[in-house]
Amino acid sequence: MSVPDKSVIVEERPEEGVAVIRLNRPDVLNALNMEVRRALAERFTALADDPSVKAVVLAGSEKAFAAGADIAEMKDLGVVEQYQRHAERLWRAIAAYPRPVIAAVRGYALGGGCELAMHADIIIAGQGAQFGQPEIRVGIMPGAGGTQRLLRAVGKYKAMKMLLTGKPVGAEEALSMGLVSEMVEDDAVETTAIAMAKTIAGMPPIAVEQIKEVVLAGQDAPLDTALALERKAMQMLFASADQKEGMAAFVEKRRPAYKGE
Numbered sequence: 001m002s003v004p005d006k007s008v009i010v011e012e013r014p015e016e017g018v019a020v021i022r023l024n025r026p027d028v029l030n031a032l033n034m035e036v037r038r039a040l041a042e043r044f045t046a047l048a049d050d051p052s053v054k055a056v057v058l059a060g061s062e063k064a065f066a067a068g069a070d071i072a073e074m075k076d077l078g079v080v081e082q083y084q085r086h087a088e089r090l091w092r093a094i095a096a097y098p099r100p101v102i103a104a105v106r107g108y109a110l111g112g113g114c115e116l117a118m119h120a121d122i123i124i125a126g127q128g129a130q131f132g133q134p135e136i137r138v139g140i141m142p143g144a145g146g147t148q149r150l151l152r153a154v155g156k157y158k159a160m161k162m163l164l165t166g167k168p169v170g171a172e173e174a175l176s177m178g179l180v181s182e183m184v185e186d187d188a189v190e191t192t193a194i195a196m197a198k199t200i201a202g203m204p205p206i207a208v209e210q211i212k213e214v215v216l217a218g219q220d221a222p223l224d225t226a227l228a229l230e231r232k233a234m235q236m237l238f239a240s241a242d243q244k245e246g247m248a249a250f251v252e253k254r255r256p257a258y259k260g261e
């Protein structure tokens, strides 16, 4: 399904099984106002119920993936108004999307924009991309995972430096610290992300969903519990037709035809 171009997000279907969700407020560097957040939550919720989409690419525009929460919208809020926005419920819809999300980052991914990228499972960055949590410079701190997801991705000392100085890091540094999966030329970011999404869309869907679920659920569990979770999920996949098909195709030296069953 496509939404009109003037919308704050637009959706494209460049390949079978792949949806691109694009932030579409380039004039304000895709600053995340409540309208964008609601639109993102609505699309991710709808796509969760659409098994024809097997991977999502989350993209911005040339200059910015997203330069953070919309400061103009936020600057006069009081505590109660900030609380009542319940932005966490909108973020949760993105985090709960069960299939892989690939962030295609060109330009700025700052504040809420960096947090949005970190909701993805894979981050492809252009050489000119910049990642940062500059909230401290406008008197606040991250509120959508910028302290916790960043900590888990890059470790305490890199995270503290970024959070306490507000200084962004370039794509190369982000790659070396583990915040980026792959760095490519800026104009290859989206084609790379879409090609990767297409590859994933060709994989057995239940196995794909199980990998995502186990990685995310396991990362904060005790190792023994996480390993048990992994083992049970792997064993469960032996009940799927796709396991039989994948292994039969290997033995018969042909391409597997997965059905998501």
Ligand code: CAA
Pocket (backbone or CB within 6 Å): 027, 028, 029, 031, 032, 067, 068, 069, 070, 071, 072, 108, 110, 111, 112, 113, 134, 135, 138, 140, 141, 142, 143, 144
């Ligand atoms: N909110 C609202 N508008 C923003 C914005 C933001 N986060 N970031 C950029 N814009 C707007 C600018 O106001 C400007 O609009 P006008 O043309 O109407 O003046 C337009 O986008 C272009 O921006 P600049 O002229 O500033 O572009 P630049 O190339 O000179 O600088 C930048 C780019 C370094 C990213 C700079 O725009 C910037 O520092 N932006 C703010 C980054 C930031 O602090 N993000 C964190 C926000 S807080 C947050 O995210 C909190 C949270 O989740 C709880």
